[in-house]
Amino acid sequence: MSRDRTPFYKRRSIQVAAVIVALPALALAWWLGSPLFIDRVVDEPFPLAAMAVVPDDMTAEEVEEIMLDAASTDTPADEEMPEMATTATSAAAGTTSPDTTAAPDGEAPATTMVDAAEPTTTVPPGPPTTLPPEPTGPVALASGNLMDADSFHQGSGQVVLYQLEDGSRIIRLEDIEVTNGPQLHVLLTPVHGLAGRDHLQEAGYVDLGALKGNIGSQNYEVPADYVIPDQLTLVIYCVPFHVVFTTAELA
Structure with a gap:
């Protein structure tokens, strides 16, 4: 041995x-x-600063922090509502009062009407002209639901493209549940009916960043110079393996 x-x-x-x-x-x-x-669970609230006017000396992030602090503070109002002043108004009735003139002895007094009102015809006002109010706050531009890429790579939940009051846009993922994987990214591509990695590379895409969590609700900023196409699909994509995990066609 x-x-x-x-x-x-x-x-x-x-x-x-x-x-x-x-x-x-x-x-x-x-x-x-x-x-x-x-699983990584992330539950981001809808940005409160989207519905606020951001002062020149503050950033949207600072406004968001202040509004979140205020929303979490339950402080009752101490001021009482002012009492409404009661004003007694008197208006002329528009009726005529008789003017009795003294007559000589033995004659009946003469009664004359003063300021006799002429009859008038009242025209009822027409229906008021109302214009539809301009939208304020976030406006949903398009939405769709996540769909499975295959039997293993699956996804569910709602995807909404919002335009905020300041003109910026965000993608909101609502109550999603996606198969987790390494280095998942959120992409936007200008096609519907995405047929896999090669189709994605051919159509082109914009990368909104890494997926914050495979479960929950999240917000992603859309670049200011990005032109929204007629057809738009959100893709959750695995960068190392070049695999489409789930998609949502927005319309």
Whole structure:
């Protein structure tokens, strides 16, 4: 029976080298595979600053923080409502009062009408002309629901494109639940009926950033110079593996 005659220090070096190689490989495998078993829940509120006028000396983020603090504070109002003043008004009735003139003895007094009112015809006013009020606050431009890409990569929930009062636009993901994966990104592409990675690359897309969580509700800013196309699809895309996880056609 032959013995391993490799010097101990050489065997030790080989073991250390194997560990050095294995650790990054294991870390990479964990980074790529762990999202499949771990859910990330993110519940962002709809931006309150979207419905506010941002002062010149403040940012939207500062306004958002102040409004969130105010919304979480339940402070009763101490001021009482002012009493309404009661004003007694008297108007002339428009009726005529008789003027009795004294007559000589033995004659009946003469009664004359003063300021006799001529009869007038009242024309009822026509219906008021009302214009539809201009929309204030966020306006939904398009919406759709997430659909499964295949039997393994699945998604559900609502996607809405909003235009805010200041003209900016956001994508709002509402109550989504998506198969988790490594480095998922939110993309917008100008097509419907997306047929996979090659179709996405051919159509082109704009990247709104990394998916904040595979469960919950989130907001994503749309670039100011992005022109909304006639057909628009939101895509949740796995960057390392170039795989479409779920899509939502907005209309």
